[in-house]
Amino acid sequence: MSAVANPTPAVLHAFVEKDKGKKAKDRNSLDMREAYSWDRNKASQDCDSRWPADNWLIPTCSEVSAPLLLVRQSSDSRSLPAGKEFHAGVDWQKQPSQHISRLYVTGWLGKDLTTSKFSTAGFVSGGLHLFNHYDMLGMFLGLLGPAISGQVNKYNFYLPLTAMYAQWCSELGTVRWPGDFRAIPAMFQCTWDVKSGMYRLGASLGGHFADRGGENATGTWLEVIRDARHAVLAQRREDRIHFDVVRGTEPLGKGKEKGEETPWGNCAETYPFADMFWSDPAYNESNIRGIALNCDFLFDQDAARMAAKAGTRKFYDDARYGYVYNYQELPCVNCRQLINKARGRRADYGDFFYYGRTYGEDSFPDRRVEREAERLIREGKEADKAAAAKKLKDKKDKQDAKDKANGWEKQ
Numbered sequence: 079m080s081a082v083a084n085p086t087p088a089v090l091h092a093f094v095e096k097d098k099g100k101k102a103k104d105r106n107s108l109d110m111r112e113a114y115s116w117d118r119n120k121a122s123q124d125c126d127s128r129w130p131a132d133n134w135l136i137p138t139c140s141e142v143s144a145p146l147l148l149v150r151q152s153s154d155s156r157s158l159p160a161g162k163e164f165h166a167g168v169d170w171q172k173q174p175s176q177h178i179s180r181l182y183v184t185g186w187l188g189k190d191l192t193t194s195k196f197s198t199a200g201f202v203s204g205g206l207h208l209f210n211h212y213d214m215l216g217m218f219l220g221l222l223g224p225a226i227s228g229q230v231n232k233y234n235f236y237l238p239l240t241a242m243y244a245q246w247c248s249e250l251g252t253v254r255w256p257g258d259f260r261a262i263p264a265m266f267q268c269t270w271d272v273k274s275g276m277y278r279l280g281a282s283l284g285g286h287f288a289d290r291g292g293e294n295a296t297g298t299w300l301e302v303i304r305d306a307r308h309a310v311l312a313q314r315r316e317d318r319i320h321f322d323v324v325r326g327t328e329p330l331g332k333g334k335e336k337g338e339e340t341p342w343g344n345c346a347e348t349y350p351f352a353d354m355f356w357s358d359p360a361y362n363e364s365n366i367r368g369i370a371l372n373c374d375f376l377f378d379q380d381a382a383r384m385a386a387k388a389g390t391r392k393f394y395d396d397a398r399y400g401y402v403y404n405y406q407e408l409p410c411v412n413c414r415q416l417i418n419k420a421r422g423r424r425a426d427y428g429d430f431f432y433y434g435r436t437y438g439e440d441s442f443p444d445r446r447v448e449r450e451a452e453r454l455i456r457e458g459k460e461a462d463k464a465a466a467a468k469k470l471k472d473k474k475d476k477q478d479a480k481d482k483a484n485g486w487e488k489q
Contacts, residue, residue, distance in 0.1 A: 108124070108222075110235075110238040110239050110241075110242040110394070111238055111242075111394040111396070113242050113246075114238065114241060114242045114245050114392055114393075114394040115385070115390045115391045115392040115393065115394070116245075116246070116249070116391075117249060117391060118249040118250055121246045121249055121250065122250070125215075125218065173294060174287040174289075174294040174296070175287065176285060176286050176287040177210060177211045177212065177251050177284075177285030177286070178196075178198065178209055178210055178285060178286050178303060179198065179199040179200040179209040179210070180196035180197065180198060180199055180209075180299075181196060181197050181198075181199045182195065182196060183195060183196060183197055186297070188295050188297075190297065191290055191291055191295060191297045191298070192297065192298065193297050193298055194296065194297045194298045194299045194301070194302045195295070195296040195297050195299055196296060196299050196302065197302060198302060198303060198306040203217060204217075204353065205313075205315050206310055206349060206352060206353060207306065207309065207310055209306060210281075210283075210284075210285055210286075211250065211251060211285065212247050212251060212263055212281040212284060212285055213280060213281060213349050215243065215246060215247060215250065215279075216243060216278065216279035216280050216281060216349060216350075217278070217279075217349070219239070219243055219279055220276075220277055220278040220279055220353075223275060223276055223277050224271075224274055224275030224276045224277070225270070225275040225277060226275060227272070227273060227274060227275035230275070232367070232369060233396075236268050236270055236277065236367075236369060237369060237371075237402065237403070237406075238394055238396075238402075239268060239277075239279070240266055240267070240268040240279065240369055240370075240371050241371060241375070241394060241402050242394075243266060243268070243279045243281075244266040244281075244371055244373060244375075244376060245376060245392060247262060247263065247266070247281060248262050248373075248376050251284075251285055262284055262285075262373055262376075263281035263282040263283065263284030263285070263346065263373060264282050264284070264372065264373050265281070265282040265345065265346040265370055265371065265372060265373065265407070266279070266280070266281050266282075266346050266370065266371045266373065267279070267280050267281070267345070267346035267347050267350055267368060267369070267370040267371075268280075268350065268368060268369055268370075269347065269350035269351060269354040269355075269366060269367070269368040270354070270366070270367055270368065271354065271365050271366055272365050272366075272367055273364075273365045274365075276354070277354075278349060278350040278353045278354050279350065280346045280347060280348055280349040280350045281346050282344060282345055282346040283303065283304070283307060283343075283344050286299070286300065286303055288300035288303065304325075304341045304343060304344065305325065306343075307341075307343030307344065307348055308323075308325055308341065308342045308343035309343075310343060310348055310349060310352050311323065311342060311343045311348050311351065311352055311416075312324075312342070312343075313352070315352070317356060317357050318352065318353070318355060318356060318357060319355040319356065319357055319359075319362070319419065319420045320357075321351070321352070321416055321419060321420075323342045323415075323416075324342075325341060325342060327342075328340060328341060328342055328412060329411045329412065329415065340410060340411075340412055342412060344412075345410060345412060345413055346370060347368070347370070347409070347413045347416065350368065351413075351416055351417075351420070354366055355416075355420035359420060359421050359422030360422070362420045362421050362422075363421040363422070366420070369406055370406065370407050370408075370409070371402070371405050371406060371407070372405045372406075372407050374405055375401055375402055375404075375405035378401040378405070380395070380400075380401040381393060381395065381401050384401075450470055451463050451466040451467040451470055454466050
């Protein structure tokens with residue numbers, strides 16, 4: 079692995095003026111590389127330390143301090159290990175346990191599976207409806223900004239920040255339920271404004287338990303959650319771009335392996351895009367950037383080996399083409415359309431310099447192609463991984479081109 083291109087770490091300063099004249103070790107800030115290794119208790123304690131009124135991180139104006147306190151307390155109530163809104167206990171009206179803030183629909187007795195057992199609850203902060211603790215944590219970390227404009231970039235700040243956010247989400251919410259998937263979201267995303275230093279973090283849909291039938295039946299609860307996330311994305315807000323997308327009009331993209339589309343609002347970009355893309359396309363094109371990380375980086379074997387060598391729980395790899403860097407992903411078909419809408423481009427415009435490339439030419443490997451190539455090698459169907467990966471990628475590119483054409487026509 080090559081050396082890191084940005085050897086001087088950037089730290090998370092809410093109000094850097096308060097730190098003038100202090101040595102780095104005395105600054106009341108957050109080194110994201112160190113925080114990346116924290117366990118659930120340490121991460122939770124750090125969040126708690128950042129909202130008291132006498133903490134310099136929180137200004138006296140209620141415009142910022144009140145939302146921070148609300149978001150923090152609400153996120154904690156839905157987190158592991160003992161969040162009061164996470165655990166259903168023996169209360170049938172709250173079962174099954176999950177990270178979504180929910181209200182029991184009075185009279186739902188599990189007989190009408192064409193309706194939902196729950197409605198989404200939560201609260202509204204800054205015009206955005208928050209009901210999932212992953213999104214609440216992302217909003218909390220975003221409200222600790224802005225970053226120091228002109229001193230931070232993708233590699234010394236936003237990439238480690240996104241990785242830390244994902245790691246904290248895995249600490250505060252990763253569980254396995256019998257017969258269900260891992261609760262952690264599949265993708266994590268950060269969108270930022272290079273001019274102001276404002277940024278927002280988001281995660282794809284996760285942390286829910288939705289089963290149309292069976293012992294823990296919730297009816298159409300999954301569709302209710304999806305509709306709520308779509309509403310966040312498609313709402314009209316002052317000074318923000320209006321994404322006038324409609325459920326059922328999604329282009330065929332990420333879900334093509336299953337023959338289905340990815341619902342609008344499912345992606346990690348949902349909250350960041352809703353809050354960060356302004357009504358001025360020219361401004362968005364010049365100043366709004368972003369990155370996305372696949373959650374698989376959290377379970378990478380290189381990561382475990384590097385942590386063991388460093389003697390830490392987790393290890394943040396700063397290297398170019400290191401395990402964190404290599405799990406970046408370009409926007410999906412849905413998000414490309416949203417980005418182009420925000421930039422005043424046609425839906426299928428292909429230049430995504432939105433993903434600010436401070437390393438020059440970013441090139442992210444396709445993890446699905448790599449895994450499939452490894453499988454073919456194990457099964458003896460291919461002898462050379464590079465050659466197998468190239469064949470698979472060529473095949474995938476051809477299929478993507480067809481899907482793209484169909485998707486634009488459908489949209």
